[in-house]
Amino acid sequence: MSSTPESIAGAPLTQAERTALSDRSMIDAAIELILEHGTEKTTLKAIGEKAGYSRGLATYRFGSKAGLYDAVCKSISRRWLDYLKAGVGDKTGIEAMGAALDAFYKFVTESPREARVLQILYCGAASPKSEYRETSANIHQKQQDDVADWVRAGQAERRIRGDVDPQSVAAQYIAYISGITYLWLINPDAVDFRKANDDMKLHLELSLSPEAKGD
Amino acid sequence: MSSTPESIAGAPLTQAERTALSDRSMIDAAIELILEHGTEKTTLKAIGEKAGYSRGLATYRFGSKAGLYDAVCKSISRRWLDYLKAGVGDKTGIEAMGAALDAFYKFVTESPREARVLQILYCGAASPKSEYRETSANIHQKQQDDVADWVRAGQAERRIRGDVDPQSVAAQYIAYISGITYLWLINPDAVDFRKANDDMKLHLELSLSPEAKGD
DNA sequence: ACTCACTTGCTTGTCGACAGCAAGTATCTT
DNA sequence: AAGATACTTGCTGTCGACAAGCAAGTGAGT
Numbered sequence: 001m002s003s004t005p006e007s008i009a010g011a012p013l014t015q016a017e018r019t020a021l022s023d024r025s026m027i028d029a030a031i032e033l034i035l036e037h038g039t040e041k042t043t044l045k046a047i048g049e050k051a052g053y054s055r056g057l058a059t060y061r062f063g064s065k066a067g068l069y070d071a072v073c074k075s076i077s078r079r080w081l082d083y084l085k086a087g088v089g090d091k092t093g094i095e096a097m098g099a100a101l102d103a104f105y106k107f108v109t110e111s112p113r114e115a116r117v118l119q120i121l122y123c124g125a126a127s128p129k130s131e132y133r134e135t136s137a138n139i140h141q142k143q144q145d146d147v148a149d150w151v152r153a154g155q156a157e158r159r160i161r162g163d164v165d166p167q168s169v170a171a172q173y174i175a176y177i178s179g180i181t182y183l184w185l186i187n188p189d190a191v192d193f194r195k196a197n198d199d200m201k202l203h204l205e206l207s208l209s210p211e212a213k214g215d
Numbered sequence: 216m217s218s219t220p221e222s223i224a225g226a227p228l229t230q231a232e233r234t235a236l237s238d239r240s241m242i243d244a245a246i247e248l249i250l251e252h253g254t255e256k257t258t259l260k261a262i263g264e265k266a267g268y269s270r271g272l273a274t275y276r277f278g279s280k281a282g283l284y285d286a287v288c289k290s291i292s293r294r295w296l297d298y299l300k301a302g303v304g305d306k307t308g309i310e311a312m313g314a315a316l317d318a319f320y321k322f323v324t325e326s327p328r329e330a331r332v333l334q335i336l337y338c339g340a341a342s343p344k345s346e347y348r349e350t351s352a353n354i355h356q357k358q359q360d361d362v363a364d365w366v367r368a369g370q371a372e373r374r375i376r377g378d379v380d381p382q383s384v385a386a387q388y389i390a391y392i393s394g395i396t397y398l399w400l401i402n403p404d405a406v407d408f409r410k411a412n413d414d415m416k417l418h419l420e421l422s423l424s425p426e427a428k429g430d
Numbered sequence: 431a432c433t434c435a436c437t438t439g440c441t442t443g444t445c446g447a448c449a450g451c452a453a454g455t456a457t458c459t460t
Numbered sequence: 461a462a463g464a465t466a467c468t469t470g471c472t473g474t475c476g477a478c479a480a481g482c483a484a485g486t487g488a489g490t
Binding site for chain 2: 034035036037038039040041119120122123124125126127128129130133136137140141144164165168169171172174175176177178179180182183185186187190191192195196199200202203206207
Binding site: 061 | 464465466467469
């Protein structure tokens with residue numbers, strides 16, 4: 001009976017390859033199932049079996065349901081950061097903020113499933129005793145700090161008015177993205193991402209550019 | 216043996232009064248427990264017993280855990296709408312949007328527990344099969360429509376530039392409130408609500424008022 | 431105003447499903 | 461071959477849900 005799952009295709013896998021494969025499979029299965037049933041109604045048994053393993057592997061590997069969701073969260077976040085990096089490059093100021101909105105739109109349209117699941121997980125992190133709350137808080141904090149840096153750089157180049165507080169602008173910007181994604185999640189038809197982002201870009205221009213009244 | 220829970224205080228209660236009392240008690244208990252443990256780790260047994268009843272009453276009365284959370288969501292929403300009405304009155308345009316931000320700040324500072332729980336419940340509504348998703352979607356949609364009306368009224372009075380789309384501005388505005396509340400929830404120290412709202416008001420002024428360049 | 435049939439509020443017994451754990455088996459590694 | 465590591469299976473306590481039962485409230489007929 002040499003037809004173990006791995007050896008069917010030929011060469012046997014190393015231990016490292018086996019764990020990498022089962023990790024990937026279970027994270028993918030989790031994404032699929034969260035999309036369909038949400039985080040609460042998705043069971044570890046369903047995840048393990050959909051990935052082609054036993055009901056117990058997910059717990060064994062990730063320690064707990066929250067541990068698995070934390071891994072999924074980090075996995076999708078990495079993908080999103082790739083989009084972000086590719087879109088923004090080393091732009092700064094209003095330009096960077098506009099490019100990030102475009103990157104986000106691209107992420108949502110090209111990988112809507114990942115985007116949805118990421119937002120669902122972020123929402124789960126809002127619960128008082130969520131075990132991956134730190135993960136969400138750190139990601140949001142880092143993104144907010146990056147935006148604040150863009151604003152500061154823009155101010156240094158005199159392309160953003162000097163009397164705005166970078167941290168506050170960044171908070172507002174991140175809040176918009178988080179909020180619009182939530183609205184899209186609970187009522188996809190009610191949100192026109194393209195239009196909302198274009199309007200946001202216009203408003204950023206109007207409220208941040210130094211040419212306007214004041215400053 | 217006339218010392219039933221109700222008759223201790225004197226007059227016996229009517230059926231309607233009894234349900235009103237137990238409903239209220241259970242909703243209050245749920246708010247308390249959600250604050251402490253989140254929605255998932257709060258049990259119906261704990262809610263019923265904290266309210267002074269049996270483990271089974273919550274299920275019996277609200278049908279399911281989701282049914283109870285739906286009731287809590289609606290209960291807190293009503294309170295928030297009171298704040299909103301009192302703060303905005305019949306203002307319109309940018310003024311109304313500023314007043315709503317002030318009302319929201321007041322709600323968050325005066326009833327932080329309710330505000331937190333409401334946001335936690337909204338987050339729970341993001342899950343694909345959440346049974347109170349409709350409730351959240353409706354509330355957000357209605358608020359967005361109200362804001363759009365303020366914008367239209369402001370445009371009619373020539374106090375808001377005519378070339379912005381009311382629906383889009385409203386979406387952006389609601390997204391900001393939703394997003395900043397989420398950020399506050401997962402990391403309360405990182406959000407200065409007062410400052411963020413003041414900045415938001417300034418940016419609304421800059422991007423919506425017709426005196427600026429263009430239009 | 432008393433009572434008896436009926437309704438409604440609430441509790442308790444029970445069940446299937448779940449997350450998590452520990453002990454066991456199969457597969458790699460040296 | 462023998463140890464290490466990937467994975468499975470047996471088990472337990474707890475959960476939400478349901479249904480049957482109990483107790484308190486209600487109202488029509490006398």
